[in-house]
Amino acid sequence: MADPKTRLDWFLSRRIHVVTGKGGVGKSTLCAALGLIAARHGRRAVILETDTKERMSQLFEIPPVGYREVEVYPSLYAKNVDPDHSMEEYVLRFVRFQAVYDAIFKKSFLRHWVQSMPGFREFVVLGKIWDMGQAMDGRSPDYDLMIIDSPATGHGVSLWQLPESTRKAVGGTGPIAHYAAKMRDYFADPGNTAYHVATIPEELPYAETCELVAALRDKMHLPPGFLLVNQIPPAPFHPEARPLFEKLSGKTSEREHLDRQVGRPGITQALVRAGISQSARHAQAASYLDKLAALGLTTVRLPFVYAKSYAKTAVEGISLSLETELGRPL
Amino acid sequence: MKNPREWVGGRNIVVCSGPGGVGKTTVSAAIALAEARRGRKVLVLTIDPARRLANALGLERFESDVQRVPKEKLGGKFEGELDAMMLDVKAEWDSVMRRYAPDEGTLGRILQNRMYQYISDNLVGAQEFMAMERLHYLHSQGKYDLIVLDTPPTKHALDFLEAPRKLFQFLEDGAFVKVFLDSGRRGGIQLLKMGTAAVFRILEPIIGKNVIQDIGEFVRSMETYYEGFRQRARATNELLASEKTVFFLVTAPTPLALSETRYFHQRLMEAKIPFGGFVFNRVHGHAPGTAEDLEKARETFTNPETKARLLGKIEGDPALGREWASLVDRLGTNFLNLETLAEVEEKKMTGLSDLLSSDQFVVRVPIFDQDIHDPAGLELINSHLFQN
Numbered sequence: 005m006a007d008p009k010t011r012l013d014w015f016l017s018r019r020i021h022v023v024t025g026k027g028g029v030g031k032s033t034l035c036a037a038l039g040l041i042a043a044r045h046g047r048r049a050v051i052l053e054t055d056t057k058e059r060m061s062q063l064f065e066i067p068p069v070g071y072r073e074v075e076v077y078p079s080l081y082a083k084n085v086d087p088d089h090s091m092e093e094y095v096l097r098f099v100r101f102q103a104v105y106d107a108i109f110k111k112s113f114l115r116h117w118v119q120s121m122p123g124f125r126e127f128v129v130l131g132k133i134w135d136m137g138q139a140m141d142g143r144s145p146d147y148d149l150m151i152i153d154s155p156a157t158g159h160g161v162s163l164w165q166l167p168e169s170t171r172k173a174v175g176g177t178g179p180i181a182h183y184a185a186k187m188r189d190y191f192a193d194p195g196n197t198a199y200h201v202a203t204i205p206e207e208l209p210y211a212e213t214c215e216l217v218a219a220l221r222d223k224m225h226l227p228p229g230f231l232l233v234n235q236i237p238p239a240p241f242h243p244e245a246r247p248l249f250e251k252l253s254g255k256t257s258e259r260e261h262l263d264r265q266v267g268r269p270g271i272t273q274a275l276v277r278a279g280i281s282q283s284a285r286h287a288q289a290a291s292y293l294d295k296l297a298a299l300g301l302t303t304v305r306l307p308f309v310y311a312k313s314y315a316k317t318a319v320e321g322i323s324l325s326l327e328t329e330l331g332r333p334l
Numbered sequence: 335m336k337n338p339r340e341w342v343g344g345r346n347i348v349v350c351s352g353p354g355g356v357g358k359t360t361v362s363a364a365i366a367l368a369e370a371r372r373g374r375k376v377l378v379l380t381i382d383p384a385r386r387l388a389n390a391l392g393l394e395r396f397e398s399d400v401q402r403v404p405k406e407k408l409g410g411k412f413e414g415e416l417d418a419m420m421l422d423v424k425a426e427w428d429s430v431m432r433r434y435a436p437d438e439g440t441l442g443r444i445l446q447n448r449m450y451q452y453i454s455d456n457l458v459g460a461q462e463f464m465a466m467e468r469l470h471y472l473h474s475q476g477k478y479d480l481i482v483l484d485t486p487p488t489k490h491a492l493d494f495l496e497a498p499r500k501l502f503q504f505l506e507d508g509a510f511v512k513v514f515l516d517s518g519r520r521g522g523i524q525l526l527k528m529g530t531a532a533v534f535r536i537l538e539p540i541i542g543k544n545v546i547q548d549i550g551e552f553v554r555s556m557e558t559y560y561e562g563f564r565q566r567a568r569a570t571n572e573l574l575a576s577e578k579t580v581f582f583l584v585t586a587p588t589p590l591a592l593s594e595t596r597y598f599h600q601r602l603m604e605a606k607i608p609f610g611g612f613v614f615n616r617v618h619g620h621a622p623g624t625a626e627d628l629e630k631a632r633e634t635f636t637n638p639e640t641k642a643r644l645l646g647k648i649e650g651d652p653a654l655g656r657e658w659a660s661l662v663d664r665l666g667t668n669f670l671n672l673e674t675l676a677e678v679e680e681k682k683m684t685g686l687s688d689l690l691s692s693d694q695f696v697v698r699v700p701i702f703d704q705d706i707h708d709p710a711g712l713e714l715i716n717s718h719l720f721q722n
Contacts, residue, residue, distance in 0.1 A: 028354045173449060240664055274621035274669065
């Protein structure tokens with residue numbers, strides 16, 4: 005493929021997309037929106053969740069998503085990569101015989117021991133994702149593009165660090181070290197993978213984003229993707245109008261005069277205060293957007309969505325505004 | 335209904351749990367500050383990976399050990415004390431191993447062991463386990479009247495309750511590795527004849543021989559610690575389920591946060607953990623005004639007389655006059671947006687409140703124009719959290 009010109013081209017040219025960030029900033033929704041964009045551009049895409057509690061069913065208004073992938077939208081699939089199923093599939097590739105697997109992992113006293121080994125379950129989940137990634141290189145791949153809804157900051161960093169910490173733990177040699185190193189290199193390949201950081205323009209998420217970017221990009225050397233700044237409060241009015249409304253808010257007689265004309269006490273203040281608050285939040289968000297820009301990542305900005313139900317329609321709406329944003333040059 | 339003040343006042347441990355990104359750390363800091371102001375000796379302990387608590391308490395950064403928050407930074411004088419600590423998982427492991435080391439030799443061996451380094455190196459669950467160890471240690475020292483514990487986001491709340499169990503399982507089940515290695519060293523052919531040897535032959539190519547030896551060594555060194563770990567974990571679990579403790583679920587009225595909160599509430603109930611109530615943070619309140627009122631307000635605001643008066647008398651920027659109609663429209667749209675938000679939030683919060691029993695509370699902390707990131711902001715939260 006020719007050099008990507010827009011963010012969208014670039015997005016479609018990478019096959020593994022990891023979305024991480026602070027809890028509550030909308031990672032799952034952004035994964036869903038990215039998936040929709042990929043699907044609309046003719047890619048077979050799959051959203052992978054790694055948590056006990058999957059969210060795609062809520063966002064796409066479908067029954068709970070399990071280990072078996074389901075089509076949530078034409079050409080878009082979702083799968084919950086839970087450790088138990090992953091373990092069976094992944095370990096079987098080494099053990100080769102179901103009977104032997106059963107003997108060790110189902111019947112043997114070893115089962116508890118192996119499963120209770122810290123990090124083992126997460127390692128297996130990563131192994132499964134790696135496996136799926138490699139399958140995309142095959143001749144008739146199930147998917148063209150993978151979107152991974154990564155755990156929030158701290159746990160996310162641990163997860164992506166796991167191949168390297170496992171490699172060190174086993175002394176750098178032997179089969180596990182070998183696979184861990186390959187896995188590490190695979191997930192760190194800038195031609196394949198992009199780590200997108202989701203955030204919202206507020207003080208504490210901003211601080212956490214800086215730490216996260218430092219860990220992923222500067223310490224772990226993982227290829228950076230977009231900085232997805234979500235839930236930006238839209239400006240209620242031009243900033244120049246704010247002093248006017250602030251003055252009005254402070255003039256009781258004027259407000260009461262207007263209230264009487266409307267026939268609803270307090271309406272003027274309610275309208276004006278809502279505007280001023282929103283304006284303040286917008287201004288604050290703008291200051292964090294400036295600071296976030298200093299991180300030097302390709303920044304994608306998404307407005308706050310006011311919707312009565314936060315499901316399929318809202319996700320579609322978000323994916324459309326995201327796509328517009330991605331249409332900009334790299 | 336018992337209000338938050340009564341719950342906090344009567345307990346030694348307050349655990350703030352809930353989904354990520356709802357201001358849990360901030361609420362924890364606020365509760366700690368309020369109780370210190372009431373004269374208690376308080377510690378706020380965060381195990382959230384991000385170092386955010388410092389900002390809200392007006393501190394530059396955290397040490398990995400207990401740190402006194404200077405009162406002058408908190409504004410005003412009070413009798414109590416406020417300490418803060420951010421858990422550094424790696425440092426905590428080492429300090430636990432030192433604290434309970436049977437002898438220097440064992441300590442040296444364990445700190446050198448690769449398996450130990452791997453396990454203590456910030457893996458999922460280890461952090462919660464260490465928080466429990468620290469909580470036990472601080473509580474048993476008896477230096478504090480109140481410890482406020484801020485936990486990681488909901489989805490890992492299960493780790494928070496289950497992490498110690500997982501590690502014990504590993505140690506218990508790992509004991510056979512040690513037996514195997516010991517017998518191997520003594521040339522114990524008998525054991526090799528048993529199924530274990532066959533299992534190892536299969537496992538070895540997968541995980542490597544040296545790994546099995548490392549694990550054996552790890553399990554052997556940990557043996558002397560094991561009983562202590564188990565006793566402390568049991569004591570901590572009992573403490574968390576006792577009348578000395580209360581859990582608050584801190585959440586925000588967004589759909590995803592609330593569905594996680596519902597799930598975690600269910601888990602708390604199953605685990606029979608004492609639960610105080612819900613703190614809804616960043617709530618958009620309703621303002622008076624119907625759609626009809628808004629339409630009338632728009633007419634009123636845009637009529638030429640009002641426009642002239644507002645722009646003139648209030649001394650607004652004359653340039654605003656040219657786009658006055660659209661300005662008024664946007665004011666109305668903004669109001670409706672926020673009302674939509676308030677309506678959605680209210681419905682969701684009511685649904686969750688239905689889960690409560692009679693002595694549990696619901697408090698709503700409104701969204702503020704500015705982020706909370708200093709002591710004054712914490713006081714503002716407290717004015718809502720602890721209002722009568």
